[in-house]
Amino acid sequence: MATNKLKKAPEPTIDPSDPRIHRWDNGLVLYNEFMTEDEEAAMIKDILADTRWTGAGKRLSLHFGPRFDYTNNMTLDPVDDSPLPTYITNLLSRLPIQEYLPDQFTVQYYPPGAGIPPHVDTHSAFREALYSLSFGSAVPMAFKRCGSKEARKARIPNRTLVGNINAGKNKSTSSTPEPKPSSPGENEEDDSWELFLPPRSLLLMLGPSRYGFTHKIRGRKFDQKDDGEVVERKGRYSITMRKVNRGDEIACSCDFPDVCDARIREEMQRASGEDEAAQMAG
Numbered sequence: 001m002a003t004n005k006l007k008k009a010p011e012p013t014i015d016p017s018d019p020r021i022h023r024w025d026n027g028l029v030l031y032n033e034f035m036t037e038d039e040e041a042a043m044i045k046d047i048l049a050d051t052r053w054t055g056a057g058k059r060l061s062l063h064f065g066p067r068f069d070y071t072n073n074m075t076l077d078p079v080d081d082s083p084l085p086t087y088i089t090n091l092l093s094r095l096p097i098q099e100y101l102p103d104q105f106t107v108q109y110y111p112p113g114a115g116i117p118p119h120v121d122t123h124s125a126f127r128e129a130l131y132s133l134s135f136g137s138a139v140p141m142a143f144k145r146c147g148s149k150e151a152r153k154a155r156i157p158n159r160t161l162v163g164n165i166n167a168g169k170n171k172s173t174s175s176t177p178e179p180k181p182s183s184p185g186e187n188e189e190d191d192s193w194e195l196f197l198p199p200r201s202l203l204l205m206l207g208p209s210r211y212g213f214t215h216k217i218r219g220r221k222f223d224q225k226d227d228g229e230v231v232e233r234k235g236r237y238s239i240t241m242r243k244v245n246r247g248d249e250i251a252c253s254c255d256f257p258d259v260c261d262a263r264i265r266e267e268m269q270r271a272s273g274e275d276e277a278a279q280m281a282g
């Protein structure tokens with residue numbers, strides 16, 4: 001059984017006024033016990049009653065709000081104005097950042113063994129705050145500083161997926177960025193650490209954790225906890241919540257220009273303009 005463990009998360013700072021709230025230096029915040037077991041059970045019941053599930057790898061997804069184009073991890077389809085389920089609207093007033101609220105939601109089911117590849121949610125497409133609500137079962141999420149090579153690779157349209165769409169096959173409606181698979185071993189570097197996301201917890205990614213780190217869930221059937229105990233993974237649900245940037249908002253001025261899609265795009269456009277100018281001159 002493959003469980004080899006990445007480094008454990010650094011010690012968080014525990015909020016003095018609410019010990020359920022844990023903060024890390026890279027901007028991650030974990031709200032433990034964000035909902036009760038009764039709320040969790042009711043939410044799973046509502047989610048399972050939905051008939052619109054689609055496949056995304058081994059994961060299953062439900063989408064609300066604008067959909068993501070996973071071939072370029074960028075373009076958003078027109079707004080889907082079908083009403084949000086109440087299990088989502090009920091969450092909004094409880095989110096820690098009320099200044100702007102998410103309007104794009106991806107509900108996912110991960111059967112045991114399913115994961116999500118390493119990615120940085122596209123900077124320019126969404127506002128800073130990214131939420132992930134976990135329920136059903138605990139899962140470790142790994143964070144790793146994103147290298148500029150990795151970020152550039154992620155900006156190249158995914159030909160495999162484009163091909164699949166053109167052929168009308170395997171069309172997934174995932175609103176989750178689907179990065180290209182990395183070469184073996186590439187993700188196991190020392191600077192990667194894993195944080196167990198307990199069921200009923202809310203993870204908030206801000207600052208460096210949002211803009212400068214990749215996050216992923218390894219596709220494992222067993223996980224080793226920080227105390228060494230090996231636990232069998234059960235089915236996990238999550239709701240990713242993001243606020244979509246529209247029109248002039250589609251830009252980014254983060255502190256991570258090396259890994260920022262907006263800056264990389266500008267750079268690529270400048271380079272292709274210079275190429276064209278050189279060809280005309282030559």
Ligand SMILES: O=C(O)CCC(=O)C(=O)O
Pocket residue numbers: 106108116121132133175176177215238239240
């Ligand atoms: O399942 C999760 O908790 C995270 C999913 C994710 O990273 C995403 O949808 O971008």
Ligand SMILES: [Fe+2]
Pocket residue numbers: 119120121215
């Ligand atoms: Fe993500």
